[in-house]
Amino acid sequence: MQIGCHVSIRNGYVEAAKTAYRLGASSFQFFPKNPRSLGVKAFDARDAEACRLYCAEKKLLSIAHTAYPVNLCTIDPELAQITRKSVRNDLAIAEACGAIGVVVHFGHYKGADVLEGYKLMIEMVNEILDGWEGKAKLLIENNAGQGSRMGTTLEELTQVRELLAEPHKAGFCLDTCHGFASGLWDGSNWEQVADKMRDLNYFSSLCAVHVNDSIYPANSFRDRHAQIGKGMIGDEAFAAFLRTPELQGLPLVLETPKTGEDSHAEEIRHVQQLAGNWQG
Numbered sequence: 001m002q003i004g005c006h007v008s009i010r011n012g013y014v015e016a017a018k019t020a021y022r023l024g025a026s027s028f029q030f031f032p033k034n035p036r037s038l039g040v041k042a043f044d045a046r047d048a049e050a051c052r053l054y055c056a057e058k059k060l061l062s063i064a065h066t067a068y069p070v071n072l073c074t075i076d077p078e079l080a081q082i083t084r085k086s087v088r089n090d091l092a093i094a095e096a097c098g099a100i101g102v103v104v105h106f107g108h109y110k111g112a113d114v115l116e117g118y119k120l121m122i123e124m125v126n127e128i129l130d131g132w133e134g135k136a137k138l139l140i141e142n143n144a145g146q147g148s149r150m151g152t153t154l155e156e157l158t159q160v161r162e163l164l165a166e167p168h169k170a171g172f173c174l175d176t177c178h179g180f181a182s183g184l185w186d187g188s189n190w191e192q193v194a195d196k197m198r199d200l201n202y203f204s205s206l207c208a209v210h211v212n213d214s215i216y217p218a219n220s221f222r223d224r225h226a227q228i229g230k231g232m233i234g235d236e237a238f239a240a241f242l243r244t245p246e247l248q249g250l251p252l253v254l255e256t257p258k259t260g261e262d263s264h265a266e267e268i269r270h271v272q273q274l275a276g277n278w279q280g
Helices: 013-022 045-058 077-097 114-129 154-162 176-181 190-199 235-242 263-275
Strands: 002-006 027-030 061-065 101-105 137-141 170-175 206-211 251-254
Touching: 002 061, 002 263, 013 027, 013 045, 027 251, 045 061, 045 077, 061 077, 061 251, 077 101, 077 114, 101 170, 101 206, 114 137, 114 154, 137 154, 137 206, 154 170, 170 176, 176 206, 190 235, 235 263, 251 263
Parallel strands: 002 027, 002 251, 027 061, 061 101, 101 137, 137 170, 170 206, 206 251
Antiparallel strands: none
């Protein structure tokens, strides 16, 4: 399995890839730019190309992640324009680095009519992807259930994608902590969840996974990640999850707390053991 972790681009894109490889990862996630800003970055194309070539040589898969302030359901026209440009910039950087796509959280709508939120989200994604010709996809991540509870069900996720003008340019990123917090998965019913994903054709558009344990219990609607096996989901549930055939070949990326510089190396090995792939 392509198990890895989130890494910093502090020293550039290719150095981020090298850090992931040194940790024993076969996949990684990175922020294309400052994760707290919606600015547009004039990135170093040579560094990005070096990253792409290094990943191809080492058979590393990568995904990028949009900045924290991105909200696909914003009602502010000026902020919406800034958001579109920022996410499009993320797609360009991801493409240059050879990443599969850019993860973006399902939108949060703060108004009374949730249907209006879905409409705004679909319009925003259509505008972001209009004219985009790269291979990198926009990967919609399920929410943990904060606020309006939008983006927590498989039906919402698949239907929103189907309603896009160009659904082939979008896919999904499944976050296990979010799925657990929202009640999508209770830790003991993974087979039923997986069967529903098959029925809804969710797996055919699943491009990446965030592998995170949860500090809080199922149905808590609270998004706090824990290291694998040290949270409320637990090793047994993850072992069942990781043996799902449809996850083979996808980047499975840890977004868990670090306890030391190389703690993710140990956690990657642990996840490999749970998946039955570790021989060390």
